[in-house]
Amino acid sequence: MKPIGVIGGGAWGTALAQVIASGSREVLLWAREPEVIAAINDHHENSMFLPGIALSPLIRATNDLSWVAEGEAVLVVTPAQHMRVVLADLSQHAQPLILCAKGIEAGTHKLLHEVAQEAHPYSPIAVLSGPTFAHEVAAGLPTAITLAAEDEDRAKALAALIARPTFRPYVSTDLSGAEIGGAVKNVLAIACGVVEGAGLGQNARAALIARGFAEMTRFGMARGARPETLAGLSGLGDLVLTCSSTSSRNFSLGVGLGQGRSAHDLLSDRRTVAEGAATAPVLVEAARAAGVEMPIADAVCALLAGEAAVGAVVERLLTRPLGAEHRA
Numbered sequence: 363m364k365p366i367g368v369i370g371g372g373a374w375g376t377a378l379a380q381v382i383a384s385g386s387r388e389v390l391l392w393a394r395e396p397e398v399i400a401a402i403n404d405h406h407e408n409s410m411f412l413p414g415i416a417l418s419p420l421i422r423a424t425n426d427l428s429w430v431a432e433g434e435a436v437l438v439v440t441p442a443q444h445m446r447v448v449l450a451d452l453s454q455h456a457q458p459l460i461l462c463a464k465g466i467e468a469g470t471h472k473l474l475h476e477v478a479q480e481a482h483p484y485s486p487i488a489v490l491s492g493p494t495f496a497h498e499v500a501a502g503l504p505t506a507i508t509l510a511a512e513d514e515d516r517a518k519a520l521a522a523l524i525a526r527p528t529f530r531p532y533v534s535t536d537l538s539g540a541e542i543g544g545a546v547k548n549v550l551a552i553a554c555g556v557v558e559g560a561g562l563g564q565n566a567r568a569a570l571i572a573r574g575f576a577e578m579t580r581f582g583m584a585r586g587a588r589p590e591t592l593a594g595l596s597g598l599g600d601l602v603l604t605c606s607s608t609s610s611r612n613f614s615l616g617v618g619l620g621q622g623r624s625a626h627d628l629l630s631d632r633r634t635v636a637e638g639a640a641t642a643p644v645l646v647e648a649a650r651a652a653g654v655e656m657p658i659a660d661a662v663c664a665l666l667a668g669e670a671a672v673g674a675v676v677e678r679l680l681t682r683p684l685g686a687e688h689r690a
């Protein structure tokens with residue numbers, strides 16, 4: 363059996379490597395930080411990004427991307443905004459690339475499968491996205507996730523390759539839907555954290571999840587996503603997960619904003635990623651370009667940019683004209 367490659371030694375790349383290795387598959391994991399490579403190879407732990415999990419000895423870490431490219435498939439798990447640069451350093455090959463980051467590219471407004479296809483025209487592209495906190499997945503807790511590829515047989519084959527007894531991919535052919543759910547829910551998770559931090563109550567949080575889902579659906583459909591994908595694991599499923607737990611970095615960032623701290627303070631000096639902070643301004647621009655109204659995403663963007671205080675943002679949302687719950 364050929365090994366599987368993983369690009370990205372953060373919490374999620376490491377957790378996915380652990381899942382795959384649990385099926386007696388060798389994993390070649392590319393990490394950026396020499397400390398991460400040394401800790402995985404010498405001590406079978408990623409103490410920087412996923413501490414406290416004893417990793418399989420079948421996981422070997424490297425800083426050599428050409429090594430990883432030998433995998434039967436390659437999981438790409440860098441933060442969204444770094445993906446194009448890292449893929450440019452990966453040699454062209456014909457193995458499938460499975461994209462696991464959640465975001466929309468700044469500047470181009472492209473979804474990550476569009477970015478990857480430009481960078482690797484000969485590789486089949488798939489997307490893996492859903493409600494999956496890395497520490498739970500790495501601990502072997504039951505998890506379901508969407509695996510999307512344009513070709514259904516390819517999606518089924520990749521799902522079979524990475525499925526494990528407690529890790530259950532459901533296949534889809536809707537790449538855009540799988541990606542948009544994951545990207546947009548990060549922004550909405552920040553909003554839900556603000557509700558928590560500002561003490562606005564659980565009614566407000568439920569309203570925000572439902573109205574946020576309406577925004578996700580409007581934007582997704584404008585960008586070619588299927589509504590049933592958005593209502594599935596990678597959309598609504600992940601939205602519910604990240605909007606209700608401080609295990610979410612995006613929700614936690616929102617809690618800090620809701621308590622009146624600045625995004626600059628909350629984001630400086632952190633090694634881990636809160637993708638919603640990078641996605642929010644891109645999403646707002648992309649929604650405007652598509653003629654889609656996204657008042658909650660606008661509010662998150664204004665808070666992150668320090669353009670408005672929490673009270674003003676909440677008032678702006680509450681004083682919007684009353685309207686129909688469902689638009690024709």
Ligand SMILES: NC(=O)c1ccc[n+]([C@@H]2O[C@H](COP(=O)([O-])OP(=O)(O)OC[C@H]3O[C@@H](n4cnc5c(N)ncnc54)[C@H](O)[C@@H]3O)[C@@H](O)[C@H]2O)c1
Pocket residue numbers: 370371372373374375376393394395411439440441442444448462463464465494495496497633634635636637
């Ligand atoms: N952590 C989770 O539970 C989880 C679950 C599903 C999806 N994701 C997604 O996976 C992606 C990676 O997140 P994570 O949680 O593994 O990261 P992390 O926060 O654990 O670690 C940060 C990662 O960013 C990398 N990085 C920093 N600067 C970089 C650069 N210039 N070029 C390339 N890489 C750079 C670091 O090497 C490290 O791998 C994100 O898009 C995230 O939304 C995370």
Ligand SMILES: O=P(O)(O)OC[C@H](O)CO
Pocket residue numbers: 464492493494495496548551600603604609610611612613635636637
């Ligand atoms: O910690 P967060 O907010 O990046 O969420 C992690 C995953 O995306 C949850 O599915």
